[in-house]
Amino acid sequence: MAIRLFDSLTRQIRELKPSQPDGVFRMYCCGPTVYGPAHIGNFRTFLVQDVLRRLLELEFGADKVKHVRNLTDVDDRTIAQAKREQRPLAEITKHWTEVFHADCRALNLLPPQVEPTATGHIAEQVEMISELLAKGLAYVAPDGSVYYRIAAFPSYGALSRIKERELKVTVATADDDHKDDASDFALWKAYKPDEDGEVKWPGPRGAAAGRPGWHIECSAMSRKHLGDTIDLHSGGEDLLFPHHENEIAQSEGCTGHLFSHHWYHCKFLLVDGAKMSKSLGNLYTLDDLTAKGFSPMAIRYALLSGHPRKQLNFTLESLGAAEKAIGTLDRLLERLMYKFGHFPRASPSNRFAGVLTALRDDLNIPAALGTLFSAIASFDPESESTDADFAAFEQILKVFGFNLRIALRADRVIPENVVALAEKRWAAKKVKDFKAADALRAELTAAGWSMLDGKDGYKLEPLKKA
Ligand code: AMP
Ligand code: ZN
Secondary structure: OOOEEEEOOOOEEEEOOOOOOOOOEEEEEOOOEOOOOOEHHHHHHHHHHHHHHHHHHHHHOHHHEEEEEOEEOOOHHHHHHHHHHOOOHHHHHHHHHHHHHHHHHHOOOOOOOEOOEOHHHHHHHHHHHHHHHHOOOEEEOOOOOEEEOHHHOOOOOOOOOOOHHHHHHHHOOHHHHHOOOOOOEEEEEEOOHHHHOOOOEOOOOOOOOEEEOHHHHHHHHHHHHHOOOEOEEEEEHHHHHHHHHHHHHHHHHHHOOOOEOOEEEEOOEEEOOEEOOOOOOOOOEHHHHHHOOOOHHHHHHHHHOOOOOOOEEEOHHHHHHHHHHHHHHHHHHHHHHHHHOOOOOOOOOOOOHHHHHHHHEOOOHHHHHHHHHHHHHOOOHHHHOOHHHHHHHHHHHHHHOOOOHHHHOHHHOOOHHHHHHHHHHHHHHHOOOHHHHHHHHHHHHHOOEEEEEOOOOEEEEEOOOO
C-alpha cells in the first residue's frame, strides 16, 4: 500500500512518490527561527515531519529520502533580539542553534541531510532576486528595497485561495509607502541603521545594501540543495499564507518550473485550549517539561499523539498518560527481547500489521497508536508472540522514533558481528557440523556473549562480568 497524504494545494489526499528518475524523494521543511528556545508547538511540527520521513525511508530506502530543513538566522525577529541583548546577531543565533540541536537529539529527531542557514546563502538569495528583477516580477522601491510584484504572477493565491481584496487587507504594513501595491512583499530590505545594527550585505544590482526578506531564503535554499522541483514542502499551518504562497511565487516565477508536487501543513499545538504565548504563561519548552520530571520520549509521544491535520490540545495530564504508554511499550520490548534475544525476522503475518497501514493513510497517527495498543492488549507476549511480531514491533518503534530505555541499555544492544557469529553457528548446528559450531561458540564467548540453544531458535545473552 502506497503512502498517501493530504496535499494543501489540491486539497486532496494524494500518493507520495519521488518524481525524479533517481528515485530520491526530496523534502523541504521550514525550520526554526533561532533567536530563542523552540517551544513544544514547533516540535509538534518537526516531530510529525520526522515520522513522515521515517515512513518514507521505510518505503523508498534510507538513502532515497533527502530531507532539507533550514535555520532562519537573519530576519526581523533575530535582528530585534540581537538589538535587545546588545550582542552580535551571529552569537545569538549560534547559541540558539546549539540549544535547538540538543533538544532535537533528546527528542530523537533524525538530523536533516542538509541544514542550510539564511546567512550562509546570501549570494543564492541575491541571485534569485536578480533573476526576478530581470524577469519583471520584482522592482526596486525608492528606498532601495526590492519587492515582488504579485500582479505579475497570475496564479498568486492558488495555495491559500486568498482573494485579491482580502489580500490587501491582510498584508497592509508600515512599509506600504514604498510599495507599488499594498500586497507586494519584500524580497530584500534596505538597511535601516537604527534597527539593523551591523547586519547588512551588498544587495542585488540597483538595490541598496541590506538583508534578504524572510520568504526568499527557503526558495533559494530549496533550489540549491534539492533542485527546481521538489516532492514535498511542509511546515506548520501558519506558514501556508503568506510564507508558502510567496515561496511559490518566487520559485516558480524564477525557474518557470513547478516548485513542489505536494504541500503539507501540520495544525497547531494548543496548550490548555489556548494559543501558546509568553504573555499567557502557557508556552513550554522541552527544558520546562523535563524539569518537571517528564522524559523526552513521553514528550515525543504526547506531541505526536493527535492527528496532524487537527489542532492538538496539550495538557500536563496528557504527558502523564504518555509516560504510561511509553512504559507499556518499554515492557513489551523487554519481554520480546528476553524471549527472542536475537535480531528478529520480518514476516507479513504479525499482530501489528494495521499500524503502518494507518500511517500510510494520510499519516493517521491516532489510528496507528490505537491499533498498536489494542494489538498489545490482545495477546500474551510470553506465550503467544512470534519472531515476526517482534520484528514488526521494532519496525513500528523505529518509524515512531520511540527510543526506549530497554533498547538503550548497553547489554541489550547486540552488536552486529555477534549476531553474524550466532547465525553462522546456528547454521553449522543445523547441518550437524559440531566442530565448527564449537569453534564459533568460543568466538562468541571471547566477544562476551553466550548463546542458548532452543528447539527452533537461539537466544543471546551477555556473559556476566566477573
Ligand atoms: P518558527 O521558529 O516560528 O519559524 O517556526 C518553526 C516551525 O514551527 C514552523 O513550521 C511553524 O509553522 C511551526 N509552529 C509554530 N508554532 C506552532 C504551534 N503552536 N504548533 C505547531 N507548529 C508550530
Ligand atoms: Zn520556509
